[in-house]
Amino acid sequence: MEILNAILPPREIKDGEQLWIQPVSSTPATRPDVIALQEQLDLRLQQRQARETGICPVRRELYTQCFDELIRQVAINCVERGLILLHVRDELRMTIAAYETLYESSIAFGIRKALQAEHGKGDMETKILDLEAKNRELERSVNELMARCEAIERQETERRHIDEKNHNEEIQFLKRANQQLKAQLEGIISPRK
Incomplete structure (x- = not known):
């Protein structure tokens, strides 16, 4: 007893x-x-x-x-068996207490990680907004530069056409002048009849 x-x-x-x-x-x-x-x-x-x-x-x-x-x-x-079962019960209680402690610490760890992720989420959203704004600015800059390039190409094409036209006119002028000088030279060199 x-x-x-x-x-x-x-x-x-x-x-x-x-x-x-x-x-x-x-x-x-x-x-x-x-x-x-x-x-x-x-x-x-x-x-x-x-x-x-x-x-x-x-x-x-x-x-x-x-x-x-x-x-x-x-x-x-059997007292001995009862004592063994008592040890089993005490060991089981210690194991459960260890699991509870582990569970509570894992919950705390999970909450900390979730808070960090939530905090990091705000930072990431801010970074995303900044990068999107920068991207829009760069796209606008690219569009402006493309427009300037197209304008410069048009100007150069027009200038080249004008230069070619002037060059052709000058060649025609020089050919006519050459023809006239040839005619004059032949008139001077050829014997008069």
């Missing part, structure tokens, strides 16, 4: 100023007791609407109570 009380300490219930101590039952469990425990666990899980998957504090509380009852039942028949 002392080992059983060490494994599962008695519950203390305070009613006003009255303190009641409920020790753990040392009555061994029978097969119908185990079946009743299973049915009672299923019924309480359903009544308290425990979730079947994920983290559920209700399901965890009910399974903890059921596991304590199993430890009690085993410890009554």
Whole structure:
């Protein structure tokens, strides 16, 4: 009985100023007791609407109570097995506590990353707007330069046509002058009749 009380300490219930101590039952469990425990666990899980998957504090509380009852039942028949199950329970609690800590830190990490991403999103949107404005300015500049190039090409084409026309006119003038000079020269050189 002392080992059983060490494994599962008695519950203390305070009613006003009255303190009641409920020790753990040392009555061994029978097969119908185990079946009743299973049915009672299923019924309480359903009544308290425990979730079947994920983290559920209700399901965890009910399974903890059921596991304590199993430890009690085993410890009554074999104290050593009861102690082993007690160690298993304590190890399970430490593992769950470690998982909870890991979960909470991962949530905090995720929130930090989401905030950083949100903050970076504003910076990126500002950068995108700046780059789009710069792009529009560069496109306007390219359009202006293209227009200037086209205007210069038109001017050069017109100037080349004018230069070609002037050159052709000068050639024609020089040919006519050459013809006249030839005619004059032939008139001077040829004997008069």
